[in-house]
Amino acid sequence: MALTKTQLEAFEKQLTDWKNELELGQSENVHAMTEQDQTSFPDPTDQASMETDRNFDLRIKDRERKLIKKINQTIERLQDGDFGECDSCGGNISVKRLQARPVTTLCIECKTAQEQEERTRLD
Incomplete structure (x- = not known):
């Protein structure tokens, strides 16, 4: 979109x-x-x-x-x-996400995966 x-x-x-x-x-x-x-x-x-x-x-x-x-x-x-294009997967970042955080470069799925990876490294 x-x-x-x-x-x-x-x-x-x-x-x-x-x-x-x-x-x-x-x-x-x-x-x-x-x-x-x-x-x-x-x-x-x-x-x-x-x-x-x-x-x-x-x-x-x-x-x-x-x-x-x-x-x-x-x-x-x-x-x-x-x-509005995800730096990681190349997909579209939702309008709601852009409205909440216009400087974002990752879609919600990629950001969630990134945060989970960071938590795994900390453990």
Whole structure:
């Protein structure tokens, strides 16, 4: 089942909006971190708490950066005509799956098999 032109345009708009939102958040966070005073707290617990919060924020921003990269790759697939095609089996990815996770590259069957294989390796 191929996606219609309207569906493809809707996915592209959704992905572009999502990317813009993430990029705006990234730039706001960088600005906030550079403006923030590098205050040294007299209490080591307060200092540790501040550093923990900063590390948590950095991990989130790193995940968002990786997501932006995936979004860019998905937009490229959309423009190349490969969007909605499973990288593993070459079959179609269902519209419901694409709506839930537009950056996915695997159909539900291949993703399930991949996750089962990962669990088997961990055991």
